Every structure is written in C-alpha cells, then in structure tokens.
Amino acid sequence: MKMIDIIYKKRNGEILTKEEINYFIHGYNEERVPDYQMSALLMAIYYKGMNKTETVNLTNAIIDSGDIIDLSLINGLKVDKHSTGGVGDKTTIALGALVAANNVPVAKLSGRGLGHTGGTIDKLEAIPGFSADLSIEKFADQVNKINISLGGQTKDLAPADKKLYALRDVTATIDNISLIASSVMSKKLASGADRIVLDVKTGSGAFMKDIDEAFALGKAMVDIGNGVGKDTVAIITDMEQPLGNTIGNGIEVWEAIQLLKGKAPEDLLELCRYLGSYMLLLAEKVSTLEEGMKEIQEVIDNGKALEVFKTFIKCQGGEIHYIDKPELLYKTKYVYEYTAIKDGYIHQLDAELIGKCALTLGAGRLEKSTEIDHKVGLELQKKIGNYVKKGDIIVKIYYNEKRKLDEALKLFEKSLVLSDEFKAARKIIHGVVTKEGEKRLS
Numbered sequence: 033m034k035m036i037d038i039i040y041k042k043r044n045g046e047i048l049t050k051e052e053i054n055y056f057i058h059g060y061n062e063e064r065v066p067d068y069q070m071s072a073l074l075m076a077i078y079y080k081g082m083n084k085t086e087t088v089n090l091t092n093a094i095i096d097s098g099d100i101i102d103l104s105l106i107n108g109l110k111v112d113k114h115s116t117g118g119v120g121d122k123t124t125i126a127l128g129a130l131v132a133a134n135n136v137p138v139a140k141l142s143g144r145g146l147g148h149t150g151g152t153i154d155k156l157e158a159i160p161g162f163s164a165d166l167s168i169e170k171f172a173d174q175v176n177k178i179n180i181s182l183g184g185q186t187k188d189l190a191p192a193d194k195k196l197y198a199l200r201d202v203t204a205t206i207d208n209i210s211l212i213a214s215s216v217m218s219k220k221l222a223s224g225a226d227r228i229v230l231d232v233k234t235g236s237g238a239f240m241k242d243i244d245e246a247f248a249l250g251k252a253m254v255d256i257g258n259g260v261g262k263d264t265v266a267i268i269t270d271m272e273q274p275l276g277n278t279i280g281n282g283i284e285v286w287e288a289i290q291l292l293k294g295k296a297p298e299d300l301l302e303l304c305r306y307l308g309s310y311m312l313l314l315a316e317k318v319s320t321l322e323e324g325m326k327e328i329q330e331v332i333d334n335g336k337a338l339e340v341f342k343t344f345i346k347c348q349g350g351e352i353h354y355i356d357k358p359e360l361l362y363k364t365k366y367v368y369e370y371t372a373i374k375d376g377y378i379h380q381l382d383a384e385l386i387g388k389c390a391l392t393l394g395a396g397r398l399e400k401s402t403e404i405d406h407k408v409g410l411e412l413q414k415k416i417g418n419y420v421k422k423g424d425i426i427v428k429i430y431y432n433e434k435r436k437l438d439e440a441l442k443l444f445e446k447s448l449v450l451s452d453e454f455k456a457a458r459k460i461i462h463g464v465v466t467k468e469g470e471k472r473l474s
C-alpha cells in the first residue's frame with residue numbers, strides 16, 4: 033500500500049477501505065507517514081468528507097493506536113459525559129457531584145485546556161493541593177468508595193489522536209464532522225465508559241458555529257457509540273455567549289460550588305439538570321427525564337451534592353477550606369469594573385472573544401508549556417437580553433498583571449454589542465440526538 037494512492041483516492045472523492053484507514057493512522061502514529069502527506073490527506077478528507085463506515089473505521093484505528101482503559105474494577109454502570117468545548121463551561125465540575133450524589137459512579141478522565149476553551153483539570157487545580165494524577169487502582173478504588181474520581185488522560189490513550197489533533201490545528205482541518213467525531217469518540221471509547229452523554233456546543237464559542245452542523249456532529253458521534261454497543265446520546269447546547277456568569281479557573285470552580293449551594297445562574301442550572309438527568313437515565317437510575325431532573329434538584333436542595341463534592345476534593349488532596357470560602361479562589365491583586373458607555377440592551381457577548389480575553393489575562397494557554405494563572409478571570413454582571421444604563425457594570429475583570437489589562441479590554445469591547453432594540457438570549461438546549469433520531473427544541 034502507498035500513502036500517495038490513498039491521498040489520490042480521497043482527493044477524487046472515493047471511499048477509503050478499513051485497511052487503508054488503518055494504514056495511514058498506524059503509519060502516522062509510528063512516524064512512517066510524514067506530516068506533509070498526512071496534511072494533504074486531512075485536507076482531502078476536509079473537502080470530500082467521509083461516510084459513516086469510514087468514520088467508524090477511523091475511530092477504531094485511533095483507539096487501536098493506544099491502550100484501552102479497563103473500568104471493570106468499578107461497580108455499576110459507568111456513564112461518561114463529554115463536552116465538545118466551550119467558554120465558561122464548568123458543568124463537569126458540578127455534574128460529577130450531582131450525579132455521584134445520586135449513587136451513580138462517575139469515573140471521569142479529563143483533559144487540560146488549550147486555546148480559548150478551558151479544561152476541567154486546570155480549573156480544579158485552582159484549589160491548592162488538588163491533583164488528578166492517580167493510578168488506575170486508586171482511581172477505581174475511590175469511585176467504589178465515594179462514587180466519584182477525576183483523573184488525567186494518559187499519554188497512552190488514543191496517542192494517534194494527539195498527533196493528528198496537533199497537525200489539524202496547524203493545517204486548518206479541525207472543523208470537519210468525521211475528524212471531530214472520531215477524535216472525541218476514540219478517547220471516550222478508549223476510556224472504558226459503558227454509556228456516554230455528549231454535550232455538543234454550537235455558537236460563536238464552539239467549533240460548530242451552525243446549529244444544523246452541530247446536529248450532524250451529534251448524529252455522527254451517536255452513530256459511532258451505538259455502533260459499538262455503547263448507548264450514546266448527544267445534547268446540542270448553546271455557546272453563543274459564555275455559560276453562566278464566570279470565565280476563568282478558580283472563578284468557575286466558585287460558580288460550580290454556588291450551583292451546588294443552590295445559587296446558580298439559570299442557564300447553568302438548566303444545563304446541569306438536563307445533562308445530569310440524561311446521565312441518570314442512561315445509568316438506569318430513573319426512567320424519565322422529568323424524574324431525573326427532580327433527583328438532580330433534590331441533591332442540590334438537601335446539600336448532598338455539596339457534601340459529595342467536599343469529600344471528592346479532600347480525597348484528591350485539595351484544601352477543603354476553599355470550598356467553604358470559594359471566593360478565595362479568584363482573589364487577584366486588581367479588579368477592573370467595565371461599565372456601559374450608553375443605555376441599551378445587550379445584543380452580543382461573543383463567547384470566543386470573551387474566551388480569548390480570559391486567555392490574555394493568563395487563564396489559559398496557547399502552548400502546552402505555559403503556566404496558567406488560576407485566579408484571573410471575568411465575572412459577567414449582565415448577559416444577552418439584559419438592559420443596562422450608562423455607567424452600569426457589565427463585567428468585573430480579575431487580574432494580576434497590569435500590562436495584560438489593555439489587550440483584555442480590547443477583546444471584551446469587541447465581544448460586546450449594545451443596541452436600542454431588545455434581543456432575547458437563545459435557548460440553552462437546542463435539542464437531543466439519540467439512536468431513535470433527533471428532537472429539536474429551539
């Protein structure tokens with residue numbers, strides 16, 4: 033087999049066989065296929081697409097490039113939740129406790145953030161002492177004892193995806209449905225979950241800017257999961273503006289804790305209830321979505337989820353007095369209050385630009401080696417649809433280095449549109465894709 037023949041074939045819009053897909057994935061992973069040929073093939077895939085069988089074969093080839101984690105040491109049905117990446121998305125932090133408090137095992141392997149979207153591990157590391165560096169035995173043992181554990185993805189999990197993702201990132205080939213679906217699902221399937229809930233984001237802060245494209249991505253991933261016998265659902269959710277009111281690391285943990293205390297913004301609470309309820313449904317804890325939402329609300333109201341969260345943080349080395357005083361997690365040297373320059377309705381708060389604003393302050397990393405500042409971030413005082421009067425505070429910016437503020441302010445100003453006309457925020461849940469088909473809700 034020759035790489036050039038595979039490139040020709042895809043360039044001409046033909047369907048690749050399983051053997052050809054295995055050839056280029058293993059060849060690239062083992063450094064027999066050079067970057068220039070893989071780049072050409074990725075661009076051909078980007079333009080000509082892949083059908084369902086090719087996408088499944090691509091996913092399996094990526095899984096086969098590394099280890100498959102065996103979670104059989106953990107009792108019960110393990111349901112994993114994965115988000116395709118958003119700004120202000122702290123749902124994993126709150127959901128873990130909400131679902132574990134319902135006696136469903138949460139065995140979560142998470143990643144770190146790169147670019148304008150943050151990673152769950154970076155956020156939780158804002159709590160001094162917290163570590164996601166656990167052996168598989170300790171990881172499993174903790175889930176069996178307290179229902180929840182959070183580990184880092186090892187380098188041996190789907191290693192071909194890491195290499196491919198890095199190449200896609202610099203060859204403008206990220207936003208292709210087959211490539212995203214196989215990248216996400218290879219990691220989920222190699223992580224050993226029994227059932228999978230996917231949160232597919234759509235809007236300015238997401239890879240899938242367009243709602244129809246997000247449904248198509250959801251369907252591709254649901255087909256892959258169900259195709260290998262793992263019950264998978266995709267919830268299509270909004271990322272036109274940041275989720276909740278905070279963007280950063282410590283400040284997002286603070287907001288997740290507020291949620292567990294029953295003090296969350298409505299969009300974040302609705303999303304957590306919805307995703308959590310699907311996790312309970314797939315784990316066979318409840319039999320309807322309504323029942324699931326009631327159970328999720330119940331563990332907030334009776335304080336059980338907050339207790340579970342404290343135990344989880346303590347077991348992973350975190351100093352728990354930060355949970356009692358979570359405002360310490362975003363205590364910076366300076367706070368800037370950005371105010372409205374005129375009266376009007378908030379029309380736009382572009383999620384991607386706000387993510388970049390937090391990145392500029394030091395909350396994220398553009399390169400893997402960058403140290404992040406866990407305390408900096410933003411706290412929105414207003415969201416799309418709110419009315420402001422000249423001088424009202426729109427956002428509080430928490431920062432530690434004066435030189436970074438100007439650039440951050442420029443990005444925030446660019447993200448914001450004020451108008452005389454009212455515009456309602458989009459609904460947070462756009463719909464659901466299951467093996468039975470799709471249901472649109474917006």
Ligand code: URA
Nearest residue numbers: 116117211212215216
């Ligand atoms: N997240 C992933 O893990 N892979 C992609 O390709 C896009 C988002």
